[in-house]
């Protein structure tokens with residue numbers, strides 16, 4: 329099929345600070361994509377209006393006739409009901425409650441629309457076009473500012489009662505661990521997310537440990553990225569912090585293996601995109617140490633996401649094609 333004809337899905341992946349948008353054909357090819365920075369807290373109707381403007385602008389720049397767009401897929405963080413298309417609340421996107429995104433998108437774009445939680449969308453994208461292809465039981469773990477998971481059973485999202493399954497970031501990994509945003513102590517997210525890695529680095533510096541992390545930050549904020557750069561340059565404190573994060577992630581993945589027995593676990597999100605090559609083997613070793621003999625790790629695979637930041641975008645497009 330020529331790239332100039334045929335139906336297309338419009339799609340977006342709305343993060344904490346930026347949005348990725350694009351047009352994807354039924355074969356999973358991204359024909360055009362763009363990103364933009366989200367403003368501070370705004371009303372859902374304004375957010376959708378800006379999204380529609382951006383999509384129309386991208387279509388016209390890419391010479392894509394709007395008539396080809398047959399549906400819209402919307403991926404974002406937040407609590408939502410995907411059936412009714414209502415997002416109850418979305419972190420970092422204003423204090424609004426219970427916004428009918430599915431109908432707002434439909435009105436603004438003139439096409440049927442679907443919404444999905446970001447980790448679930450990433451799982452759908454990776455199972456469609458990435459390392460989850462062919463896996464009946466597949467888990468995608470996002471390790472970034474937060475930590476979450478999308479669980480797929482034969483291509484369908486496992487949601488649990490009231491749709492709150494997959495919150496692996498808020499499982500307790502260390503009962504004596506640090507306070508988490510959720511109010512609990514020792515959650516995976518408080519131990520191995522990007523902010524948790526940065527916090528450990530700041531703690532090590534306050535303790536007076538010898539490390540180049542401060543210098544690398546050059547007066548700016550110490551982030552997980554700074555720690556990763558220091559680790560790559562041989563900084564022992566940075567390497568120790570990443571090794572700890574890998575150990576905690578390994579504990580969580582061993583729990584996933586034991587409880588759900590997926591064929592493939594994919595690792596994505598900002599931390600894995602930035603440091604996957606440093607973290608993957610230590611994570612695999614931690615999983616191997618902790619899984620019982622009945623978990624056949626020869627036939628189970630722990631892999632880095634093949635799609636990177638496009639997993640969520642492709643998963644959002646998949647929402648459109650799944651239902652046609």
Ligand SMILES: [Zn+2]
Pocket residue numbers: 497498499508509510511512515517518
């Ligand atoms: Zn928590």
